[in-house]
Amino acid sequence: MTPEQLSDAIVDALKSLVAAGTLALTELPTTVVVERPKVKEHGDYATNVALQLGKKAGMAPRDLAAALAEQLAQAPGIGSVEVAGPGFLNVRVDTGAQGTLAGEIVRAGSAYGRSDVLAGRAVNLEFISANPTGPLHLGHTRWAVVGDAIARVLTAAGARVSTEFYINDRGNQMDKFGASLMAVARGEAVPEDGYHGGYVVDLAAEIVAADPGILDLPESEQAVAFREKGYALQLAKQQADLASFRTLFDVWFSERSLIASGAVDRALEVIAAEGHLYEADGATWMRTTDFDDDKDRVLVRSNGELTYFASDTAYYLDKRARGFEQCLYLLGADHHGYVGRLQAMAACAGDQAGYNLQVLIGQLVKILSNGEELKLSKRAGTLVTLSELVDMIGVDALRYTLSRHPVDSPLTIDVAEVTRQSAENPVYYVQYAHARLSSILRNAADLGLVPAPDSADLSLLSTEREGDLLRALAEFPRVVARAAEYHEPHRIARYLEDTASAFHKFYDVCRVLPQGDEEIGDVHRARLVLVEATLTVVANGLELLGVSAPERM
Template structure:
């Protein structure tokens, strides 16, 4: 029985109390009740404070209402007991058969266990990474690649129609600097003072000359344009390949330049004009963002007639909404923190709801450590650590897990020595090893005559302390998934997996080497298989499925052997 299923039972009991006049509220009955694991395991399997929440509204003493509710809950087949604690808390113990039946439920659902329709019918545009095509993906962008892709998987798992989008910033001064840097490298000159350095500039410059021989000998303006056109395409192709190798692909690559060439900027400004949100002052066109929480109004068109930077943001947001997206989620680095208020004000100016139609997620820095010392330079990029540097050091799985394991609003210090270890100190190894260990048990079971057959499975046999703890851990998975999606916090999945792996190892080790009635998952070679072996094998198979589902949400492999 999962917490959501238990919530449904409690909601039904509340309905019964309302029907027979023991619960009268001026508002509708709750459709969901929060059920939590008690901090003290002796208090039961689950607890709820719903009687405390409703007592005052119902005009009844909390313990009295809790008593009525406990009586109904104790009659439910899946609940062994319902006890009142303190001022009106309810502590619930789940019947072993109802609890153990979860193993069969998990296996029946398979890869869909934990899936829900929480965001069904919602179209979400998720924009992340969007690094300028002027160099390899640096470590900050790699964090967004890992977290953004996991968030996309999470949102889709709870029913959203997710479009992953990369905003290709191919308009503006940084592209000019990139092109001039390539040309200087091709001519054997020093990089411009405001240009880009690193070995990759020389590599891309050489590739441009392969595609356009003689481009470096053209007049400066023509040469810069040649290196811009070919160089940006080559760099972006490399970026896309690097991300693909990291397990991250996008549905849409949106070119910023298209906004300016298609007239989208003018259309966005015209829309805001119609809404009365624009005004003219000192020859410039301004947006009234201060009306919506920004610290000042923003120039959209400068006095010389040129569009300001925010003009592209206006056009891009409106374009997303016109493409039918209900939510636009944008993931930005810590250096973009100052953009949040103006972006949300822009959303409100269009008549939309900030935080709903537009969400801005800010991520913090990543520091890499080796031998306890920070890494600051890439052999190829020169000034930054790149995606390839990280993958070369610890591999794709460890990199994705490590970057996705922490709240995005916290700075990460990644110890490369730790994440490269093949032992339980390494969190991703610990979780993957649990999956591999379960896979080995399932492979060995038929040789010893043990079969996990749902038709003969007796869930009541899973009644030991560690079996119960593992089952309750599995039961939490759907709730963890939903909460991680709602809060945009994929790291909750990683932390859950580590707890589930720990619960599995405790369960597995509980039965090893005991005298008398063995609690081993599999019998000894000279021991006849018993019903409890099959029951425990069902629990192992269910746990493996949940761990695999969680790893898939993080984009991390679930190996059968290690």
């Protein structure tokens, strides 16, 4: 029995009490919160629904709990119900019935864990959005993982999600990029405020090799040509690096296209219609102080130039016009000051700040190698690049490690620890569980034995360790839903580690396959279905993190 099934059973029991006249309530909850007790002896699940409804019903919570316990005990799959404290209910699942969950999981396959709790919600998820003037580096890596994992869990919870990379392809930084490439190609010194590093040399050489005549262009045309060719090449390299890191975007949105489309003018009209636009000192301002910003923001300077905030405003409203109910921004720690102004901007547009526009701030990541912090890149000349990190740590180890920690906490990754093949390394521990499960199924196939959830007697899965593993598997849909609701994919990683532990403990005491001349029995068949169910859950969880599920290690 899953927590969702128990919730339904409790709701049905409440309806029965109302129908019998025992409970005087006109409105009943459609769902009931069911938790795993911290103390195992208290049962499989617990709920405080009687405490929540007692006052509304004019009943002492403990009396309501007693009536509910008597009614609920008659439900299929319920072993016992006890009243505790002022009105808590501790529920034990029938040991003979709990095994049916294993069959349900196997039949559901890759769909197990998915739900429709966010069905109908359209979410635009923007992350990384680096300038196309250099390699992706350590500062982008955390969001490359967490942003992708958030998109996966939101989708699993039923939301319609579009991942988006905003290309900052206009402005002074692009001109500096072009000037830097041109200087290198001509054997001149790179401007002091330009771009440095080996990657600039490589790009310049690649551009000249493809188009030697570029050096014969007039200087002004040459700078533009280097800028545009360098932009195209660097953007392609960013896209390739992210693809190899299993982070794919639905949309690569150009800032240039935003300006050319007239989106800024449309945005100004929206802000003006809401009454938060004004002119002062020849400039156009948004009165963001109406919504607790520390100062008003310039959108159009007195010389007619657009500010970055004008682009930010137009981009947000463009997303909303494309039908996205929620726009989620994932920003680095150095952008903490942007939160207030972005929320005020959304409010100035007539939206609900904190709902229509949400901002997550990710803290910094440090990489340690041989006890020393890595700060410099061999090719970029500044921060270590994403591709260098992948070469050093590996896609799976890096993705899992970055996704298993809350993003609002600083993180230090020791290369030696996350690449160590031992049970102390979380990614190895979880992947090893999957490989071990796969091995059991291969060995079973050699014996002519395959998981058969429709014919196996799953009521035989009644030992303590089998129950612990089944209860862990039952939690997966709720863990996924909460990871989506709170934008916290680290919940998936921690759940996988707990489930891997439950599996290893089960396997240590419960023999799945016959040994020697032992005949294949019903218990073997039932346990093999449980193994297949566990494999399904571990694989589904790793998929949500973008981490591979190896069959051999």
